[in-house]
Amino acid sequence: MLAFLQRFANAFELGTCWSCGYSKVAAASLCPYCEEALPRWYPRCCQHLSDIEQHLVAEQKPCRYWYGALRWEPQVQQLITQFKFRYKAELAPLLANQLAAHLRLCYREEPLPDCVVAVPMTQQAWRKRGFHQTALLARHVSVALELPYIAGGLRKIRAVPMQHMASKALRWENSRGSQLALQDFSGCTVAVVDDVLSTGATMMAAADALYKKGARAVDAWAVVYNQHD
Ligand SMILES: [Zn+2]
Structure with a gap:
């Protein structure tokens, strides 16, 4: 009805x-x-996030590309607040389409990754929110770009305290080793979808988990890049 x-x-x-x-x-x-x-970013706007040597421990490898579609400005903050904290899951296609359009531009001269995964959330956070916001976004983006979506490809194995409350150094410390890849990604280039990208600490936890399971390259995709954080 x-x-x-x-x-x-x-x-x-x-x-x-x-x-x-x-x-x-x-x-x-x-x-x-x-x-x-809508305040949009240009394709290479967050590539500097690869420059994180000071946060990397031995054998860690940064993401290959970092892409964020929208700027963290009032109009976008309002949409993200509605989506994440007012539980408006119906905003997922709108936000995902913005990311997909940005990515078509970013990858116009080279192939897209082989598959898409979502930044994981803990069971507890999932139950509390009622929906898995990054998985919803990742599904819509993968459909828009005609790429396979690997459901549950990453798992959160340790809760990370509210990141925006923590200092930058602590965020890196908190995120390290917090995610696990549940499949073999040998030889694949994998894109990880998140809603908001800021320091890159969460993305790097995903990248670590995927590289450990054989990923050839990991690309970071976010609907929003928060440049102020
Ligand atoms: Zn309007």
């Missing part, structure tokens, strides 16, 4: 824009003005 009403609303453009509340847009989307005004 709900799906029917949604289709009906979409057909007649009876939804409201997620950002400004302007009516008459397709449901779960942005109006053309807000879509146009």
